[in-house]
Amino acid sequence: MTSLSRRLFVTGLSAVGAVPLLPINSHANGTQSVLRATTSTAQLTPEGYPRTDVWAYAQQGAGSVPGPAIRVKAGERVSRTLLNELPQPTAVHWHGIRIDNAMDGTAPLTQAPVPTGGEFDYDFVCPDPGTYWYHSHNRSREQVARGLAGPLIVEDTEPWLGLSGAATRELILVLDDWLLNEDGSIVEDRWDDLHAAAHAGRMGNTGTVNGQSYPEFALRPGERVRLRMINFATDRIMPIRLPDLSPTLIALDGHPVAPRSLEVLELAPAQRADIVVDAPATSPETTSLLVDIGRGNQVEFASFRMEGKPVQPSEENVRPLPPWKTLPKVDLASAQNQPLLMNGGAMRGIDEAIYQGETMDFRELTSRGMAWAFNGVTHGMEEPLFVARLGRTVRMELVNRSAFPHGIHIHGHHFTVLSRNGVSAPYKDVRDTVLILADETVELAFVADNPGKWMIHCHMLSHQATGMMGWFEVA
Ligand SMILES: [Cu+2]
Incomplete structure (x- = not known):
């Protein structure tokens, strides 16, 4: 043997x-x-x-x-x-x-x-x-x-829950998307489905919230609740609606934002959002958490039932979360500029890219199970994309030349989204995963204050597995 x-x-x-x-x-x-x-x-x-x-x-x-x-x-x-x-x-x-x-x-x-x-x-x-x-x-x-x-x-170490304008309790809502056979088993023969990976990824056919199909959550009429929402799906972007609940965004990827109301919350895989909702005081008695599964098709993933003793609705504006006091300030004047070109996938492909040290055309890449590249390198684990000196601000321009959106995650750091397509971002959100649409360019910056080797990759895990990954070093 x-x-x-x-x-x-x-x-x-x-x-x-x-x-x-x-x-x-x-x-x-x-x-x-x-x-x-x-x-x-x-x-x-x-x-x-x-x-x-x-x-x-x-x-x-x-x-x-x-x-x-x-x-x-x-x-x-x-x-x-x-x-x-x-x-x-x-x-x-x-x-x-x-x-x-x-x-x-x-x-x-x-x-x-x-x-x-x-x-x-x-x-x-x-x-x-x-x-x-x-x-x-x-x-x-x-x-x-x-x-x-x-x-x-x-x-947080500082109080928020229960203060005026804040929520009185919280719920964790984990959204997920499973590809199941009719007998309920996970589809196992398509882990390396290159067709799916070269498109939007492995899409499920069964949505769950907290691991359940169509769960119902009880809310007291009039109460204000914090929802900690997380997208666990490998590839599905979830545009989420919470009708009748007046959702107000208070944090993205853990980092507080100035509270702002929103109609649709777009959560890419791995992204989180903390939302404050106000349960209706009188009607309706039930409402839904809806996810757009494509072409405007709204699917109910969960429902909320108003029940129990009514609570006097909060008249106050939603209270912001206490700010982080831990992030160093970016210094754009002395920033190291690092472009990141994303290409590949169906419809557009790649003229050529380097895979394991060899230059290949798109046909050769797909014959090796690869479909995506960062800066002309597919599955680039041999060499870092760049090296940043400890404490230096890194400014990245992420250019999506593919026909699909990508949720790019940077490990070990949170970054500020500076602009989209050259237009200054109105909120300057601080995130760890950013969604970049087809033909979109996103500019972000962070202080490379965490030494080590950090991955940067698409969090559509089908895209990551088929080439959209790399790393950088902070030293
Ligand atoms: Cu992607």
Whole structure:
């Protein structure tokens, strides 16, 4: 038996046979809690339909989708030992946390993937309050689609909830999109579907909120509630409507914004928004969370029922969240300019790009399973896109020459969106993931204040897997 086949055999054995024997409580008496990545089932379809086999995170008991909500206060540490009980190597990325590079979970750039039966100690500070999430960052197109993601909530150290104009309570709403067969199982034979990846990505056929089909949330008439909304979908952009709830945006990707009302909230994969809603005091009794699934087709993902003792509606303007005091100010006058050209995909393709050191035309690239490029390099993991000196402001012009939108995520930093198509952005939102439409140019800036190797990639995970990824170094 060769070592490779023996390894596969052992891997297969541990995946099905040895998992219950893993010392899952070995850390229970220490200070480090455990986060298991494991197999589980979930009722993603309505009650009465079969349960779905998923991969899921667990802290105690069975794995769940979404994974258990991890909550800390700003400035506190998250400490979890990842135990991999999956049949594949994995790693956990803590999306949006301005984290110590070694803890960023981006295999293989910042750590080796954790093999089946292996473990890895994650231990890091969460400096900034807000709504975040954690998810697999190894084979993430498949592993996130199988369910490996959970909310990470960093609470402010200053009070907000319950103050005048603020909400009186909060709900986490995780929106997701699953591609299921009729028997409720996840479609497994299309993980490397290049046709989908060269278009808008792997689109699901089943929407869930907090892992359920069409859940109903109770609101008291007149009450003001904070919704922490997260898009867990691998590829689907979700334009969200909350009719009758007068939504007011208060934060994007964790960072506060000056409160502003909005009609449609567009959440790209991985993006978060904190919204304040005012439940109607009298009518209607029910309302919906609607997602536009294309061509103006509004689908109800969840509903809200007004019930219980009415609350005196708040007459006050929505109270802003306390500002972050942790982000260095960008210095555009001395900025390092870094263009990022995005191209590829169906309809337009690429004349040529470098893949694994070889220049190829689009046909050759697609024969290798690649379809996208940054700055003429596809799946560019060999060399950094750029190197920035620690503390330097980086100004990036992201140019989308493809026929599809992309949600670009920069690891380890939050950036300010300066302009779109040359027009100064009215709000100067601070984000970690920005949606760039076809033929759009977005200019952003951040202070490269976090040393290490940081990924920059499209968070349409089908695009990432087929070439739209790279990294930069801060040193
Ligand atoms: Cu993309």
